[in-house]
Amino acid sequence: MPxxxxxxxxxxxxxxNLVTETGLSEIEVEKGDLRIRVVRRIEPVSVQVAAPVAAAPAVAAAPPAPGPGAAPERGKAHPGAVPSPMVGTAYLRPSPEAKAFVEVGARVEAGDKLLLIEAMKTFNEIVAPRAGTVAAIFVEDGQPVEYGEALLAID
Structure with a gap:
């Protein structure tokens, strides 16, 4: 017996601590025949709205051209913004030739998959925190995202 x-x-x-600090969902190390795997359960992030916002037409307008350092601010003011729970690369579809998980105008239920964020070769599902309609998508397929950056908005 070994x-x-x-x-x-x-x-x-x-x-x-590394999993928590980096926002990863899991990490695994292997040394010889010993393997250690640490997994963290990621809960959907929900945004509470204090008062209804009447300025809905602003969502339909084209977003301003992003300038240097502007990406994390994009969409933050939207009351239905879904923020990124981690740093990584956002993917709107499961593979390059596949259909996007959601599109603007799509109806989603709480827990529906919205997109993936890849961090350190691990794909993390980002799910809808609540039911609603996708009002805007603030990221492009393959775009790097920061922690807290608005990914999309659900009305």
């Missing part, structure tokens, strides 16, 4: 080194609890803590 003899294993005792599990390094400090390594497990470091991996758990």
């Amino acid at each position: 003899k294993h080194d005792p599990i390094d609890s400090e390594l497990v803590r470091e991996l758990a």
Whole structure:
């Protein structure tokens, strides 16, 4: 019977902290025949609206051309904005030739897949925090996104 080194609890803590700090959903390390996998459950992010906003036509207007450093601000003022829970690359479709998960005007239910964010070769599903209609999509397929950046808006 092969003899294993005792599990390094400090390594497990470091991996758990790394997963939390980077926004990853999981990380796995392997050394010899010892494998440690740390998985974090990502909850959908919901946005609470304090008062209804009457300026709906502004959503239909084309977004301003992004300038340097403008991407994280895009869409933040929208009350139905769905923010990115992590840093990574946004993908609006499961593969380059596939149809997008959602489009502007699509009806979504809470928990429906909206897009993927790839971080460190792991694809993380971003799901609708509530039911509604997709009012705007603020990111493009393959675009890098920052933590808290508005991905899309659900009315």
